[in-house]
Amino acid sequence: MSQQALIQARDLHKYYSVKTGFFQANQSLQALSGASFDLYAGQTLAVVGESGCGKSTLARLLTLIEQPTAGKLSLDGIDLANANKKDVAKQLRQTVQMVFQDPFGSLNPRQKVGDILQEPLIINTNLNADQRRQQVLAMMQRVGLRDEHIHRYPHMFSGGQRQRIAIARALILKPKIVVLDEPVSALDVSIQAQVLNLLIELQQELGLAYVFISHDLSVVRHIADQVLVMYLGKPVEQGASEAVFNNPQHPYTQALLSATPQANTGHKRKRIKLTGELPSPLNPPSGCSFHPRCQHAVAQCKTTTPVMEQHGDVSVACLLVK
Amino acid sequence: MTPLTTTTTSYSVRSQQWREFWFYFSVNKTAVAGLVFLVGVVLMAILADVISPHLPTEQYREFAEVPPAWMEGGQIRFFLGTDYAGRDMLSRIIHGARLSLIAGCIVVLMSASIGVLLGLVAGFRGGWVETIIMRIMDTIMAVPGLLMALVLVAVLGPGLLNAMVAIAITYTPSFVRLTRASTMTELNKDYVTASKVAGAGPIRLMFISILPNCMAPLIVQGTLSFSTAILDTAALGFLGMGAQAPLPEWGTLIAENRDLMLSAPWTVTFPGIAILLAVLAINLMGDGLRDALDPKLKRS
Amino acid sequence: MALLEITNLTVEFATAHGSLKAVDQVSLSLEAGDIVAIVGESGSGKSVAMLALMGLLPWTATITADQMSFDGKDLLTMNAKQRRAIIGKDISMIFQEPMTSLNPCFSVEYQISEVLAQHFGGNRRSHKAKVIELLEKVGIPAPETRLKAYPHQLSGGMSQRVMIAMMIACEPKLLIADEPTTALDVTIQAQILELLVELQEANGMALVLITHDMAVVAETADRVVVQYAGQQVEQRPVAELFNNPRHPYTQALLSALPEYAKGKTLNAIPGVVPGQLDRPVGCLFSPRCEHATDLCLSQPAPRIEGVLCHYPLPINTAAVIHTEAVS
Numbered sequence: 001m002s003q004q005a006l007i008q009a010r011d012l013h014k015y016y017s018v019k020t021g022f023f024q025a026n027q028s029l030q031a032l033s034g035a036s037f038d039l040y041a042g043q044t045l046a047v048v049g050e051s052g053c054g055k056s057t058l059a060r061l062l063t064l065i066e067q068p069t070a071g072k073l074s075l076d077g078i079d080l081a082n083a084n085k086k087d088v089a090k091q092l093r094q095t096v097q098m099v100f101q102d103p104f105g106s107l108n109p110r111q112k113v114g115d116i117l118q119e120p121l122i123i124n125t126n127l128n129a130d131q132r133r134q135q136v137l138a139m140m141q142r143v144g145l146r147d148e149h150i151h152r153y154p155h156m157f158s159g160g161q162r163q164r165i166a167i168a169r170a171l172i173l174k175p176k177i178v179v180l181d182e183p184v185s186a187l188d189v190s191i192q193a194q195v196l197n198l199l200i201e202l203q204q205e206l207g208l209a210y211v212f213i214s215h216d217l218s219v220v221r222h223i224a225d226q227v228l229v230m231y232l233g234k235p236v237e238q239g240a241s242e243a244v245f246n247n248p249q250h251p252y253t254q255a256l257l258s259a260t261p262q263a264n265t266g267h268k269r270k271r272i273k274l275t276g277e278l279p280s281p282l283n284p285p286s287g288c289s290f291h292p293r294c295q296h297a298v299a300q301c302k303t304t305t306p307v308m309e310q311h312g313d314v315s316v317a318c319l320l321v322k
Numbered sequence: 323m324t325p326l327t328t329t330t331t332s333y334s335v336r337s338q339q340w341r342e343f344w345f346y347f348s349v350n351k352t353a354v355a356g357l358v359f360l361v362g363v364v365l366m367a368i369l370a371d372v373i374s375p376h377l378p379t380e381q382y383r384e385f386a387e388v389p390p391a392w393m394e395g396g397q398i399r400f401f402l403g404t405d406y407a408g409r410d411m412l413s414r415i416i417h418g419a420r421l422s423l424i425a426g427c428i429v430v431l432m433s434a435s436i437g438v439l440l441g442l443v444a445g446f447r448g449g450w451v452e453t454i455i456m457r458i459m460d461t462i463m464a465v466p467g468l469l470m471a472l473v474l475v476a477v478l479g480p481g482l483l484n485a486m487v488a489i490a491i492t493y494t495p496s497f498v499r500l501t502r503a504s505t506m507t508e509l510n511k512d513y514v515t516a517s518k519v520a521g522a523g524p525i526r527l528m529f530i531s532i533l534p535n536c537m538a539p540l541i542v543q544g545t546l547s548f549s550t551a552i553l554d555t556a557a558l559g560f561l562g563m564g565a566q567a568p569l570p571e572w573g574t575l576i577a578e579n580r581d582l583m584l585s586a587p588w589t590v591t592f593p594g595i596a597i598l599l600a601v602l603a604i605n606l607m608g609d610g611l612r613d614a615l616d617p618k619l620k621r622s
Numbered sequence: 623m624a625l626l627e628i629t630n631l632t633v634e635f636a637t638a639h640g641s642l643k644a645v646d647q648v649s650l651s652l653e654a655g656d657i658v659a660i661v662g663e664s665g666s667g668k669s670v671a672m673l674a675l676m677g678l679l680p681w682t683a684t685i686t687a688d689q690m691s692f693d694g695k696d697l698l699t700m701n702a703k704q705r706r707a708i709i710g711k712d713i714s715m716i717f718q719e720p721m722t723s724l725n726p727c728f729s730v731e732y733q734i735s736e737v738l739a740q741h742f743g744g745n746r747r748s749h750k751a752k753v754i755e756l757l758e759k760v761g762i763p764a765p766e767t768r769l770k771a772y773p774h775q776l777s778g779g780m781s782q783r784v785m786i787a788m789m790i791a792c793e794p795k796l797l798i799a800d801e802p803t804t805a806l807d808v809t810i811q812a813q814i815l816e817l818l819v820e821l822q823e824a825n826g827m828a829l830v831l832i833t834h835d836m837a838v839v840a841e842t843a844d845r846v847v848v849q850y851a852g853q854q855v856e857q858r859p860v861a862e863l864f865n866n867p868r869h870p871y872t873q874a875l876l877s878a879l880p881e882y883a884k885g886k887t888l889n890a891i892p893g894v895v896p897g898q899l900d901r902p903v904g905c906l907f908s909p910r911c912e913h914a915t916d917l918c919l920s921q922p923a924p925r926i927e928g929v930l931c932h933y934p935l936p937i938n939t940a941a942v943i944h945t946e947a948v949s
Contacts, residue, residue: 050808051778065515065519093519093521097519097520098516106512106513107513107516108513108534109535119520119526120520120521123521123522124521148331151335153335156335158894159664160894166516189836191894192878193888193889194891196888215807218837255809259809261812261835261837261841262837262840263836263876263881264864265840265860265861273813276763277779342638346638
């Protein structure tokens with residue numbers, strides 16, 4: 001059964017023009033260079049990487065906060081480049097929503113929870129006050145909060161409850177795609193587990209597609225179907241989650257996995273030490289961006305930029321992977 | 323984290339917030355004293371017709387320049403003495419409270435509403451709109467407040483209303499700056515982005531998302547501007563450019579009795595003390611408000 | 623004699639809603655060269671206990687303890703001046719947010735020499751060589767070029783290294799690291815943790831690592847203290863704790879990790895950490911504990927064999943957790 005992908009991204013690029021000095025020409029900050037993927041309903045794509053890898057930029061492109069500088073993006077069959085922005089914007093808003101990282105900052109401290117949840121409905125639908133209220137109460141129950149909570153302000157809730165409110169807000173317009181930017185990173189482990197369980201239940205019940213951005217590899221391994229590993233704006237490895245975790249091919253993925261501590265005193269792994277700092281995105285290294293820190297780098301890595309090539313179940317962008 | 327009660331209604335949430343606010347505010351005893359005094363002044367102004375012993379405009383020609391009751395030659399009937407025209411000082415000061423408070427309110431309302439609006443637009447839009455607004459405000463701020471007010475009154479003509487408009491214009495830049503700064507800080511926060519993703523337009527973003535979060539510094543600025551407005555109105559009144567005689571505005575009272583400063587000092591001292599106490603009370607209260615509203619000073 | 627001896631430390635804060643017991647009867651004993659991890663979630667009081675030790679709590683805090691002594695000196699009765707002589711020199715602390723714990727107005731050199739000048743006298747010039755040596759020790763490449771750098775010019779990892787350099791400048795006997803790597807990327811985290819352990823081995827320093835990340839604990843610590851809602855629930859050597867947790871909270875915490883999930887559902891712990899006003903009458907963990915009995919709900923937990931529980935988990939069967947782990 002061929003089902004159309006909810007997200008079809010081809011070679012997305014995003015460059016920013018940055019002033020670097022008073023009399024100097026603007027420099028180009030390559031925040032995202034060439035991300036491509038397909039995401040189907042009910043699936044989770046995890047985007048993994050460290051600071052400056054472009055995952056937040058990708059989130060902003062997918063939620064239409066910004067436009068890609070180059071590349072094609074189509075959401076639920078609608079190609080963003082061709083469609084007229086005004087009409088499409090409203091429809092797309094009901095297709096893609098976002099959950100943010102910081103449960104303290106993502107809710108307006110001066111609005112009651114009931115109002116926060118009603119806002120998307122007021123803006124996008126023609127429901128009357130009663131109907132809106134019913135939808136809000138239904139959603140509150142769904143995420144495990146009580147009816148009377150709609151009268152409270154965000155600061156009266158714990159971090160985990162706030163994140164539930166954020167999830168409720170994201171889902172109130174019944175989107176098909178939810179972009180989650182580090183949704184559980186700021187939560188305690190025991191609350192993390194509760195919120196992740198909720199997200200998984202909702203995905204199974206509503207057939208949602210998740211784009212899950214995280215730096216926590218153990219969480220990613222648990223929840224993702226596909227993984228996209230990024231470094232300095234470029235994808236370096238991509239494929240089915242099990243394949244990438246069990247047999248990482250790109251040196252950066254290997255280093256990332258080896259640097260992640262495991263809650264297990266049993267075996268001591270050999271750690272691949274990554275020396276040096278992340279280079280500045282304003283001045284990326286020539287050729288392969290990872291070559292200054294890569295222990296397998298050869299002369300060719302400095303001159304030639306690798307492209308993503310399919311090797312079995314995964315795509316890897318590395319000159320040394322054959 | 324504020325504790326959750328078992329059942330919550332909208333009313334109980336509000337009252338809990340007021341109680342918490344009062345807890346932080348009441349710690350500062352001078353602020354509470356200021357508040358009490360201010361409430362007293364407001365009551366005095368509202369009930370002026372009732373509590374005032376005489377009419378403020380009634381002249382007792384034979385009792386001109388009578389000293390206060392406790393001094394030699396004074397009478398209980400004219401407790402704070404009388405002025406050059408035989409009008410009771412106490413009654414005039416009580417009625418003057420009305421004018422001063424109204425002047426303060428109107429000035430703050432005018433400057434705050436225009437200032438906040440301009441500040442929101444400047445912070446939100448940025449670009450050349452922001453530049454134009456801020457440069458105009460810079461120009462207004464570059465001229466000393468009272469001088470600017472004098473120039474405006476000279477253009478518009480003397481009178482209490484014109485004085486209020488003039489003073490309001492000189493206070494607008496501080497509101498604009500405060501609001502713009504708060505707007506720029508809040509604009510980067512996640513909840514504003516979340517509203518944008520939900521499709522909120524600029525009006526909703528400005529007034530519903532951002533403005534309520536800028537209120538704390540604005541409230542404090544408003545309170546302190548209130549006291550400064552009373553001072554400035556009095557100053558303009560003293561210079562003859564504000565409230566015109568026979569209005570018993572406190573500054574005007576001092577102006578019209580200026581020549582009696584040495585011979586009948588009570589005619590200028592008591593209006594001066596009234597101004598001093600009112601401004602002091604409002605400033606103390608404003609300090610307390612700022613401490614109570616500042617989240618960093620909160621204890622829990 | 624132990625380097626650090628804390629017995630029954632209690633910290634209470636005066637708040638708008640009454641008194642909050644952030645730390646409740648916590649005890650810790652350290653020898654030179656120990657690496658101890660203090661693990662807990664928010665509200666566990668792990669940071670507050672160490673801040674109390676350093677004397678860095680606000681005036682609203684009341685600190686009481688049966689004993690709190692460092693290197694033979696009694697910290698409870700010390701005056702501010704004596705305390706300042708020890709803090710920064712013999713006991714140091716590094717914090718979570720490297721970007722905000724360095725003073726943005728002063729250069730790296732200035733800030734490190736400030737610490738040296740405070741405890742050893744002298745000025746910037748006389749300490750320059752030592753500053754360069756310290757920056758090299760913490761792994762900053764080409765340290766001479768970084769002397770004049772300001773904090774905003776440094777990345778997160780670099781700032782944390784500078785912070786570490788500042789804090790080991792006086793060769794402390796005890797270094798307290800409060801979530802030192804939480805704000806950093808994973809590969810940088812690995813580097814910083816390794817650096818801390820290296821420094822600890824080289825100087826024979828005792829290291830207290832405060833974290834919420836069990837994985838970091840497993841790889842770095844010798845001994846673990848688990849805290850919940852201000853109380854110390856368990857204190858064990860690390861391998862024993864992971865293979866054989868004896869307190870239900872520790873067991874629940876470990877099984878809530880994604881590595882130990884069965885299928886798609888994680889073993890979440892229901893409920894939330896008690897706040898100031900909903901402290902349970904009995905054992906603080908009882909509302910969330912799957913083994914709780916009426917006794918647990920009504921009586922505060924006693925300390926049995928070092929575990930704060932009415933029914934500590936037995937020694938053999940708790941090993942079930944580890945064998946099911948997905949490694």
